[in-house]
Amino acid sequence: MFSLFDFMQKPAFIRKYKVNPHTNEPPDFMKFVKVVTFSSSIGLALLVPTCIATYYGLKWRGIQDIHALPNVQTVLISCFINDHIVDIGTYISHRTLHHKRLYKHFHKIHHEYKSTIAVSVLYSHPIEHIFAHLIPIALSIIIMRCHFATAWISVMSFLISSTINHSGYHLPFLNSPEFHDFHHMKFDSNYSGFGLMDWIFGTDKAYKNSVYQKRDRLLLSLKSAHELYSEEKSEKIQ
Numbered sequence: 306m307f308s309l310f311d312f313m314q315k316p317a318f319i320r321k322y323k324v325n326p327h328t329n330e331p332p333d334f335m336k337f338v339k340v341v342t343f344s345s346s347i348g349l350a351l352l353v354p355t356c357i358a359t360y361y362g363l364k365w366r367g368i369q370d371i372h373a374l375p376n377v378q379t380v381l382i383s384c385f386i387n388d389h390i391v392d393i394g395t396y397i398s399h400r401t402l403h404h405k406r407l408y409k410h411f412h413k414i415h416h417e418y419k420s421t422i423a424v425s426v427l428y429s430h431p432i433e434h435i436f437a438h439l440i441p442i443a444l445s446i447i448i449m450r451c452h453f454a455t456a457w458i459s460v461m462s463f464l465i466s467s468t469i470n471h472s473g474y475h476l477p478f479l480n481s482p483e484f485h486d487f488h489h490m491k492f493d494s495n496y497s498g499f500g501l502m503d504w505i506f507g508t509d510k511a512y513k514n515s516v517y518q519k520r521d522r523l524l525l526s527l528k529s530a531h532e533l534y535s536e537e538k539s540e541k542i543q
Contacts, residue, residue, distance in 0.1 A: 307423035307472040308337075321529040322474045324486045328420035329473060336417075337424065344427045347434055355439045359456075362447035369452045380455050387445040387459045388499070394441025396502035402433055403493070421471040421489055426464075470498070475520065475530045483521035483530070487512050 310319050312331045320326070369375075375383075402412035411430045418425045427434065442463065446456045469476075470485040488495035494511045495503055503509035512518050520530035 307468075307474060308332075310474065311422060319474070319476075321531065322476050324473055324475050324482055324530075325420040325490075326531070329418075329422050332422055337422070340422075340428045341424050344424065344429075347429075347431050348427055351431065351434055351439060355443055359443040359446055362443065363450065366447055366450045369450065371453050375452045375455055379452075380458060383449050383451055383455045384459045384462060387442075387449055387451070388463070389501070390445035390448060391441040391463060392498045392502060394444065395437055396497040396506075398433070398437040398441070399496040400508070402437065403496070416489065416492070419489055421473055421486065423468050423472040426468045426471040466498075475524065477524040477527055479523075481521045481523060481530075483517045484512070487515060487517040490517075491515075 311329055312334075314320065314330055320330075323330075399412075402408060411432050415425070415429045415433065417428075427438065429437070442460060445451075446459065449455075451459065466480055469480050470482045472482060473486070475481055475483060484495055484500055485498070491511055493508075495509055497503050500509060503512075516534060519534040522530075524530060524533075
């Protein structure tokens with residue numbers, strides 16, 4: 306969906322929801338193909354061994370009966386805790402990969418897009434994909450001893466949220482991508498997904514003084530974040 310917005314540049318009213326207007330309009334097609342091909346091949350190659358390892362981890366913890374679905378409360382609590390386990394793992398691995406001795410070898414590939422597009426969400430070096438994405442997710446499922454259905458919901462919510470965070474669009478009624486977009490713009494801030502770890506370690510100071518922080522909210526009307534919080538308004542607020 307986001308790729309269609311980028312390449313077709315239609316419907317016209319969607320343009321006002323761009324986090325960084327006039328970027329990737331449209332994206333470079335050959336680079337787009339490269340990103341999709343690379344991400345898919347790496348993702349599929351690493352997915353099978355990760356699923357096998359997660360299965361044996363759950364087997365060690367005790368696999369829940371797949372025929373008895375968990376109640377809604379259990380699913381919500383498990384997904385909430387899973388998200389924060391993943392967030393801690395992502396913050397540690399992400400900030401580590403930004404170390405000057407590691408960045409150029411592993412994480413630089415993900416930062417080829419200063420203003421991101423949706424398909425770049427998993428565009429990363431295999432080492433980064435393992436330690437920043439797969440291991441935190443697998444550990445959260447094993448630690449919480451998730452039912453298969455709960456694990457599926459948790460993983461899908463993570464993927465959808467991460468895709469929106471890299472989409473370049475801040476659409477009404479969807480989670481805001483402003484927090485992570487600021488990381489791609491400024492590089493040394495906002496390493497986590499939710500912001501809690503950045504708040505604890507003080508790696509969100511530049512973000513707190515930016516217009517991105519003002520715009521980082523769920524839009525409950527059809528007005529864009531740019532309309533609600535313009536550059537001029539942000540300067541007065543600051």
